[in-house]
Amino acid sequence: MPAETYDMVVVGGGTAGCFAAATAAQEGLEVALLERKSEEEGGRIACGDAIKGTSTFPDVIDLDYLREESFTNQDITLARFENPKTDENLDIGFRGGNGAIVDRKRYGEVLLEEAERAGADVHYDVVVRDIIQNGRVTGVTATSRGSVREFEADVVIDAAGSLSLLQDKTDFEGTTFDTKVNYKQFCSAYREIVEVPEPVDWHNAIVFKPTAELGYLWYFPRTPTEINVGLGFQMNKPPMKLVEHLKKDLRNRDEFQGAKVKDKLGAALPTRRPYDSAVAPGYMAVGDAAAHVNPCTGGGIPGAAKAGTWAAEAAIDAISDGTVEEGALWEYNRRVQTDFGKRFAAMDLYNIWGGTYDTDELIDIVSAMPGQQLADALALEGTASMSWPLKVKTALKTFGHWGNLFELRKLNQMATDLKSIYDDYPTTPDEFGEWRSRRDDLMDDVYELTGAEPKY
Numbered sequence: 001m002p003a004e005t006y007d008m009v010v011v012g013g014g015t016a017g018c019f020a021a022a023t024a025a026q027e028g029l030e031v032a033l034l035e036r037k038s039e040e041e042g043g044r045i046a047c048g049d050a051i052k053g054t055s056t057f058p059d060v061i062d063l064d065y066l067r068e069e070s071f072t073n074q075d076i077t078l079a080r081f082e083n084p085k086t087d088e089n090l091d092i093g094f095r096g097g098n099g100a101i102v103d104r105k106r107y108g109e110v111l112l113e114e115a116e117r118a119g120a121d122v123h124y125d126v127v128v129r130d131i132i133q134n135g136r137v138t139g140v141t142a143t144s145r146g147s148v149r150e151f152e153a154d155v156v157i158d159a160a161g162s163l164s165l166l167q168d169k170t171d172f173e174g175t176t177f178d179t180k181v182n183y184k185q186f187c188s189a190y191r192e193i194v195e196v197p198e199p200v201d202w203h204n205a206i207v208f209k210p211t212a213e214l215g216y217l218w219y220f221p222r223t224p225t226e227i228n229v230g231l232g233f234q235m236n237k238p239p240m241k242l243v244e245h246l247k248k249d250l251r252n253r254d255e256f257q258g259a260k261v262k263d264k265l266g267a268a269l270p271t272r273r274p275y276d277s278a279v280a281p282g283y284m285a286v287g288d289a290a291a292h293v294n295p296c297t298g299g300g301i302p303g304a305a306k307a308g309t310w311a312a313e314a315a316i317d318a319i320s321d322g323t324v325e326e327g328a329l330w331e332y333n334r335r336v337q338t339d340f341g342k343r344f345a346a347m348d349l350y351n352i353w354g355g356t357y358d359t360d361e362l363i364d365i366v367s368a369m370p371g372q373q374l375a376d377a378l379a380l381e382g383t384a385s386m387s388w389p390l391k392v393k394t395a396l397k398t399f400g401h402w403g404n405l406f407e408l409r410k411l412n413q414m415a416t417d418l419k420s421i422y423d424d425y426p427t428t429p430d431e432f433g434e435w436r437s438r439r440d441d442l443m444d445d446v447y448e449l450t451g452a453e454p455k456y
Contacts, residue, residue, distance in 0.1 A: 003150035006032045007319055008312070009140060010120075010157045011128050011166060013042060015301050016287025017159030018111035019308030022060050025119035027316050032151055033115055034126040034142060042124060043108020046191055046267035049228045050076070050206050050220045051301050052099040058309040061114035070107035072222045074100045075204050082209040085360070091205070099206065101222045128160065131169040136281030136324065140166070154324050155315040158285040159308065162186060162268045170283060176326060176432050177283070178275035180456045184236040185272035185291075187215070187298065190243060191230030193263040199224030200255050209249070215240065217249055226262070232298065234271060234355065242266070271295040272455065273345040274336060276436060277429075279329040284311045292336070295348045303340045310335045326429050334425050342422030346415040353411050353450045407449060414446055 006029075010021045013035035021033040035042055051071075057063055067074075076099035081090040116122045125144055132139040132152065139152035158166045163183065172179055200221060207219035215233035222228055229250065233240040250256045270291035278290035286292065286307040293300035311332045318328035337345075421442060426435050447454055 003139065003152045004032065006030045006121075006151065006153045008032070008155050008157060008315060009034065009151045009153040010159055011140060012159035012161060012287075012289070013037070013112050013115070013122070014045060014108065014159060014161065014287060014304065015111060016289070016292070016304035016308035016311075017157070018115045019058060019060055019305045020157050020159060020286060020312040021115040021120040021122075021308075022118040023058070023309045023312035024316060025115070026060065028119075029316060029319070031120040032153070033112075033120045033122045034128060034140070034151065035112070035122065035124050036127045037124065039124045042112050043110075044105045044265070045108055046189065046230075046265035047104045047301075048191065048218055048220055048230060048298060049101050049104050049222060050099060050218075050299065051102060052076075052094065052097075052299070056302050057305050060305075060309055061111065061118070066107065066110050066114070069110050070102045070104075071100050072103050072226075073203070074098060076100060076206055076221075077204045078206075080202060080205045080207045082207065084209060084211075101206075101220050101228065103222060128166065131156070131166055131283075133171060137170060137283040154282065154319045155329075156283050157308075157311055157315070158283065158289045159287050160289050162270055162288045164285065164289040167285070167289070170280065172280055175280040176277035176429050177280040177285075178277050181272075181275070181291075183268075184234075185270060185455065186235050186268050187232045187271045188235055188240075188242065188266070188268055189230060189232035189298065190246065190266040191228055191264070192246070192261050193222070194227050194229050194250070194256065194259045194261055196225050196227060196255055196259045197257075198255065200227065211240075211245065217246065232269075235268075236355065269293055269298055269300070271298070271348075271351060273348040274341040277326075277333050277432065278311075278336070279326050279333055281326055282324045284315065284329055284332060286311045290336075292340070292344070294344055295351045303344070306339065307332075307336055330427070330429055334427060337422050337425040341425075342419045345422055346418045348455075349411055349415050349418065349446055352446060352452045352455055353408065356450050356452050410449055411446070414442060414449070418442055 008024050008029055008031045010017045010031065010033045013033055017033060021031050025031045037044065078091050078093045112122055126142045128140045128142045130141045131137055132141060137156050139150060140156060142149050142151065158164050160166055163186065203221045203224040209217040211217050211231055215231055217231040220228040229246065231242060231246050270288060270293050272291050272295055274292055275285065275290045278285040287304035288300060290307065292303040292307045314329050314332035318324045321328060421439050424435065426432050
């Protein structure tokens with residue numbers, strides 16, 4: 001069977017893949033979007049369903065239609081952190097607008113609809129098996145309903161999710177593509193959609209609760225009676241029996257007595273910094289496939305939308321110029337790293353630091369911190385000023401953890417310095433080695449401060 005030829009092939013119909021396909025198709029490129037699920041199952045992905053920052057979504061698809069069809073709760077005004085040792089809650093209000101919870105299945109369906117409306121050819125039931133490579137990536141081979149198919153293109157965009165098979169199949173020797181990736185930099189997660197008998201009284205909040213192995217339970221209300229509940233753990237920690245752990249917590253919550261499970265699904269997601277470089281000749285990785293996920297919270301929808309759009313824009317220019325070498329695609333790297341990439345890389349430092357403590361000790365430290373100051377520090381937005389009475393109160397509450405807090409303060413400065421390094425991300429591959437050495441020197445200081453084993 002002859003190869004099917006396109007300007008661009010996008011593998012994976014999630015957020016990043018759909019935004020990439022829609023962006024390129026709108027500009028007149030011939031685009032194939034390959035989705036391994038059936039059309040009926042398209043859009044079904046294990047996800048926490050919570051979104052904050054939709055105002056930053058690229059204006060590539062009909063965002064009003066997306067919101068009307070899939071946003072089931074747009075009144076999330078705060079995050080609630082539950083202390084499992086004291087049964088106390090820490091409520092932190094959102095800054096800069098409300099958050100939202102989505103019906104992830106319908107959200108995914110709309111994205112696929114929009115990619116097709118923009119002009120992309122959406123192929124369902126297509127499972128990519130291998131990369132076609134001859135000096136550069138030139139396409140993929142796949143199976144579809146028992147048949148072998150080949151898709152050739154100037155650029156292949158890998159939106160195939162965490163630990164993408166495509167990256168195992170591609171020869172990245174001689175490229176800048178980040179290959180320092182292993183399963184220990186990921187999190188295993190499981191979630192259920194649960195219908196409760198009566199409306200919960202925290203339907204305006206996303207609820208978090210620390211759990212073992214540097215993970216957390218979450219309770220995100222799609223509606224006052226339909227809750228996305230789930231948990232995860234770091235894969236560099238001992239395995240956790242996710243389903244049993246979740247069931248135990250649900251049984252201890254009065255509002256979940258008599259609840260019914262409507263859906264269940266598991267997944268892996270990156271809890272690491274974004275790939276240093278996500279381009280190779282003819283090849284680009286986006287979204288989870290390039291670790292475009294907040295390593296502390298697992299949130300990745302807005303970043304994936306941006307990454308997919310920016311990758312497509314860089315590919316459009318490269319194809320127009322007649323070359324798809326790394327240098328021609330490099331602007332995509334720079335846009336990611338100087339935008340959300342620097343923030344995610346800085347937040348990874350807290351993940352590294354947290355991994356050196358047991359859960360009980362972390363809970364004691366975090367619960368002693370003033371809520372807004374803690375939220376600002378983790379968001380890396382600049383800690384809000386603290387009054388002298390609050391400083392004294394905090395000092396008393398944190399007695400016994402002053403050494404840990406001093407370490408955390410030094411780490412916070414390192415996170416700020418790291419963001420500055422990412423602001424200087426090179427404009428061409430030629431300066432990439434020098435930039436990476438500068439970043440790695442700072443990481444050596446982080447490992448020395450925290451006593452953590454090197455993560456990369």
